Amino acid sequence: MDLADLSEQQKIIQHLEREGLKNIIFTNCVKDENVKQIVPMVTALVGSSYRYHRGENAEYCIMVIGVPNVGKSSLINSLRRQHLRKGKATRVGGEPGITRAVMSKIQVCERPPMFLLDTPGVLAPRIGSVETGLKLALCGTVLDHLVGEETLADYLLYTLNRHQLLGYVQHYGLDGACDDVVSVLKRVAVRLGKMQKVKVLTGTGDVNVIQPNYTAAARDFLRTFRSGLLGPVMLDRDMLHTPPADP
Ligand SMILES: Nc1nc2c(ncn2[C@@H]2O[C@H](COP(=O)(O)OP(=O)(O)OP(=O)(O)O)[C@@H](O)[C@H]2O)c(=O)[nH]1
Ligand SMILES: [Mg+2]
Known part of the structure; x- marks a missing residue:
């Protein structure tokens, strides 16, 4: 709760x-x-x-x-x-x-x-929709890397913006709300100092470039959300406002 x-x-x-x-x-x-x-x-x-x-x-x-x-x-x-x-x-x-x-x-x-x-957790063998699957994954019911940290971060950002929960803007010192996950993760990575060396293969030889570590930034974004620092969220909010299906 x-x-x-x-x-x-x-x-x-x-x-x-x-x-x-x-x-x-x-x-x-x-x-x-x-x-x-x-x-x-x-x-x-x-x-x-x-x-x-x-x-x-x-x-x-x-x-x-x-x-x-x-x-x-x-x-x-x-x-x-x-x-x-x-x-x-x-x-x-x-x-x-x-x-x-x-x-x-x-x-x-x-x-x-x-x-x-005590029993091990179980999930239904078939999940009704991709969105339900993403919600379950956001709650940590499957290992993050199986879905992809960046994919989960993208769905989290979409959800927070839709629910007008803009605590992430202040938390990461961003200029404002944004729905582009790549630019948000870039800012998060720079802010947290999560950079990585990547080898780029060019025609004239290999070049090492430093770029933001998007996966590490996504992991931090997910961890912050799950610890409640971005505020309480009701992922199924839309369901409460749709009339029940006919039996
Ligand atoms: N904020 C919060 N965290 C909780 C609460 N209950 C459990 N947790 C955290 O949720 C995580 C999972 O808790 P577990 O008790 O291991 O969950 P489980 O259902 O037994 O998990 P499996 O055995 O892997 O299926 C842990 O990091 C707990 O500290 C709660 O009421 N509030
Ligand atoms: Mg357990």
């Missing part, structure tokens, strides 16, 4: 409910915000489910699932901090594929005794 623009939170909830999702909690697993709401909600849901006859076994064992790099492992660690005052039990990292296998169950609560299974 700390990185997302939640100014239209009710619309987001309505949209998710139309897709069949219920019992939504917005959390920040780094600062443990709203995490305490989870155990009571899960306990009530399991308790009211007809599928469980838990007369003998009072333990809850629940699987945490989701796309890669969304914070599944962070959620488990945060629950442990909140309910057990215990440290990290499962590895967290800023790129997809940190959790590689279903882990053994991790206790997150004493009363009720609740255990969670």
